[in-house]
């Protein structure tokens with residue numbers, strides 16, 4: 001797919017896939033087009049050319065059927081709503097949601113369940129956003145920098161959860177700037193630069209002779225102009 005905004009190419013013939021029961025990492029420098037790709041895949045943005053298929057459906061239809069979960073990098077302010085209230089509300093939008101209390105316990109949300117969303121720390125808000133993405137039991141989940149700003153304990157908890165999603169057959173597509181995270185979690189890695197795929201492969205393929213960070217630095221310019 002290709003996307004142009006304000007006369008500038010943001011994505012150029014970008015093509016990638018994410019398979020069920022796999023963790024797919026989408027890597028790229030700041031401004032490379034990762035979030036834009038996710039927005040196109042979830043129907044929030046329409047590519048100027050090309051198409052997106054989610055289990056054979058258009059993104060809007062797949063999202064409407066609850067097949068897709070999204071953890072955005074930033075949410076709008078959820079204001080004064082408390083985490084469990086928010087998750088119960090989101091659960092109500094789905095036919096077969098996960099049990100709210102169980103998910104909240106698993107992610108450690110219980111500890112700050114009584115604090116209004118806007119007063120939560122950045123990391124706590126991240127966990128609530130992650131729970132919100134998973135509550136509807138999606139078959140495909142987009143996690144945009146799910147562990148950015150999380151402490152090492154919480155990061156490991158999120159990693160375990162992401163691995164369990166894979167084990168249960170979910171297709172996980174995540175973005176991250178942490179190369180150790182991609183190496184540890186991902187089955188397949190796609191590296192993009194200036195809206196184009198520059199390299200893709202399994203972690204063992206990409207790291208046969210050098211670290212993933214070295215590969216990243218080699219195949220990306222970091223030039224977003």
Ligand SMILES: Nc1ncnc2c1ncn2[C@@H]1O[C@H](COP(=O)(O)OP(=O)(O)OP(=O)(O)O)[C@@H](O)[C@H]1O
Pocket residue numbers: 005006010028029030031032033034035036037073224
């Ligand atoms: N609606 C829009 N209008 C104009 N430019 C846009 C629009 N949406 C995104 N862009 C530009 O597209 C480029 C890619 O942005 P995007 O958020 O996809 O990057 P990213 O890879 O997710 O970056 P980061 O790692 O910093 O989160 C940026 O230069 C951004 O300014």
